[in-house]
Amino acid sequence: MRLRLRGWIGDDDGISFPKACILTPMGFKEDFPDLEQQNYPSLLPGTYTLTSDCTDDYNCVAWAADDDSTCWWPWEGYFWPPGVTFEESLAAFTEAFATLGYEQCPDGDLEPGWEKVVIFAKGSEPKHVARQIESGAWTSKLGGSRDIEHELEAVSGPYYGKPALFLKRLRRL
Amino acid sequence: MNEVVSWKDERKRILKSAPAHVGRGPWARETREVLGCRLAEHRKLARKAPKGSLGGSQGAFAKQTSIAPVAPMEEQFLRLVDEWRSGIGGVSSATQIILHPAYQAIIGLGPDAIPLVLRELTRRPAHWNWALRALTNQNPVPAEAAGNLRAIASAWLDWGRRRHLIS
Numbered sequence: 001m002r003l004r005l006r007g008w009i010g011d012d013d014g015i016s017f018p019k020a021c022i023l024t025p026m027g028f029k030e031d032f033p034d035l036e037q038q039n040y041p042s043l044l045p046g047t048y049t050l051t052s053d054c055t056d057d058y059n060c061v062a063w064a065a066d067d068d069s070t071c072w073w074p075w076e077g078y079f080w081p082p083g084v085t086f087e088e089s090l091a092a093f094t095e096a097f098a099t100l101g102y103e104q105c106p107d108g109d110l111e112p113g114w115e116k117v118v119i120f121a122k123g124s125e126p127k128h129v130a131r132q133i134e135s136g137a138w139t140s141k142l143g144g145s146r147d148i149e150h151e152l153e154a155v156s157g158p159y160y161g162k163p164a165l166f167l168k169r170l171r172r173l
Numbered sequence: 174m175n176e177v178v179s180w181k182d183e184r185k186r187i188l189k190s191a192p193a194h195v196g197r198g199p200w201a202r203e204t205r206e207v208l209g210c211r212l213a214e215h216r217k218l219a220r221k222a223p224k225g226s227l228g229g230s231q232g233a234f235a236k237q238t239s240i241a242p243v244a245p246m247e248e249q250f251l252r253l254v255d256e257w258r259s260g261i262g263g264v265s266s267a268t269q270i271i272l273h274p275a276y277q278a279i280i281g282l283g284p285d286a287i288p289l290v291l292r293e294l295t296r297r298p299a300h301w302n303w304a305l306r307a308l309t310n311q312n313p314v315p316a317e318a319a320g321n322l323r324a325i326a327s328a329w330l331d332w333g334r335r336r337h338l339i340s
Contacts, residue, residue: 032260056299056322060265070320073267077302079320088268103222109270128265143263144299 023048034145039159044105047154051139052147063091063141064129071094081122082135090165093126094118102167108152110136117170122161134171246282250289271303280307282286291333298326305329 014155028037031050037043061072062079070079074086081099085092094104096118108118118138120128130140130150137149156162192262225296227241264270279286287308306312313332318324333339 032263034258036262039263056297062320069323071300071322072320075259075271075303077306077314077319077325078267088266126266141265143261143264143265149265160265167207172227 002036022068032142032145035142039157040155041157043150044154048148048150050146051149052141054145056144058141059143060141061096061129063139063147064131065097066131067103088125090119090121090124093129094165094167097167101169103169105166105168108132108163108166110140111168112170116166116168118163119165120155120160120162121164121165124164125161126164128155128160149161229330232243246285249287250279250282250286253282254293269327270300276300276304280304284308288333288338291330291339294329298322301329302328 018124027045028035028043029041032040034054056071058068059071060074062068062070074081074084074088075078076090080086081096082107084095084099093104102117105114108116116132118130118132119126120130127138130138130152133139133149138152139147139149140155141147142155152163214268253275257273257279260273260275261270270276279290287305290304290308293299294301299322301306302314309334314325314328330339
């Protein structure tokens with residue numbers, strides 16, 4: 001659990017280090033002032049680590065595809081790999097990642113030497129994509145908010161639905 | 174002198190300036206709700222108006238100084254931007270971002286909103302490409318900039334500066 005310094009206790013004698021300090025657990029609202037906890041019921045302290053500030057420069061699909069300067073989505077004005085079906089479906093998202101060498105796999109278990117992505121969906125509509133890092137944790141860009149490392153199911157909920165499809169490719173050096 | 178308009182005229186103006194898809198499609202109900210809220214504000218203002226200050230049996234209006242003006246365009250725009258941003262906080266889907274009722278209502282504000290959207294772009298490159306295309310019926314963004322919100326913002330800001338819509 002990450003802690004945040006709330007203040008200092010001690011004599012005001014000009015000593016520049018603390019004699020004692022108060023530490024309190026960081027809350028969801030402090031980590032994600034632009035998000036509502038109710039949309040991420042499983043994103044609890046201890047299930048994630050913040051890895052970036054808020055930015056609109058890229059979205060979750062781009063981040064999963066290792067691109068931090070573009071927003072990917074099958075919508076006019078957004079990047080979508082040329083030749084890939086232009087629709088919001090698991091099949092189209094699978095095609096998009098196939099252009100990067102990914103193929104479908106049964107689960108998100110860590111396999112040394114392989115890099116995985118997971119597509120979260122509500123029904124058959126893709127809502128989010130996350131990428132597995134070498135430790136076995138997952139990295140996600142939460143909309144226009146921050147990047148986090150998290151447990152697979154930590155971002156499941158009303159916004160992103162649940163893991164619907166796993167893809168993998170040989171990890172690149 | 175403040176100009177007070179009736180809700181009927183405001184409704185006509187909103188619908189006239191709304192994009193062709195407002196009133197149709199799966200998001201139409203939400204869009205109508207947002208526009209409905211704005212009309213309700215006008216009705217409330219009309220009810221509060223001093224007796225005789227509004228012309229016509231329907232409360233149709235005249236140019237008045239005695240009634241508080243309707244929310245200026247900028248205030249309305251900023252309220253909708255706030256509503257949109259708080260509604261799409263963690264949303265990854267561009268479809269959901271663009272079809273959010275507040276975003277659609279911003280498009281419904283019509284061409285008067287163009288300088289406001291451009292000004293918003295100077296503050297933070299965001300998903301304004303679709304709204305600006307709908308509002309201006311133009312597309313200054315080169316194909317190779319697709320998805321690059323900074324390049325898209327830059328193309329629109331150049332477009333706006335050439336037309337003296339922003340400084």
